[in-house]
Amino acid sequence: MAKQTKTRRMGSIAAVCAAAAATTMLAAVPATAAPEWWSDPNSCANVATGTERTVSGRQVQIRFGTCDGTQYGWGRILNYGSADYIRFEVSLGGGIWEYADIRSAGTRNYTSGYRTSSSSAVAFRACYVTTIVTTCNSTNATAWW
Secondary structure, eight states: OHHHHHHHHHHHHHHHHHHHHHHHHHHHSOOOOOOSEESOGGGOEEEEEEEEEEETTEEEEEEEEEETTEEEEEEEEESOOTTOEEEEEEEESSSSOSEEEEEETTTOSBOOEEEOOSSTTEEEEEEEESSTTOOOOTTTBOOOO
């Protein structure tokens, strides 16, 4: 009988240890990081304008807001024509731009959002362009934000 009690006790201890290990492993799984791009910043909260500029009568803006708990920035254009485009450029580390999103203003007057950063190396600008291959420059874009 003593042998059975010892076996049951060892089995119970093993079960408790396994449960504790499983709980520890679940707690150690890192949280999922926010995606780099947010496809529809129209769904974000606490939205504000970071910088803006009037280009050929169009109001070009860098907007930012909280999307699912993470801050993103994006480009928006107002007072646009149906053939205009809004372009959003992202600089990571001082390059002119590493990523860009462009939208036909007649279809959607804002771009996808890119996750902001506390790093001064991450910067955004938006511009009014008339073709999808045109890039931002000092005459058609907001300041870097």
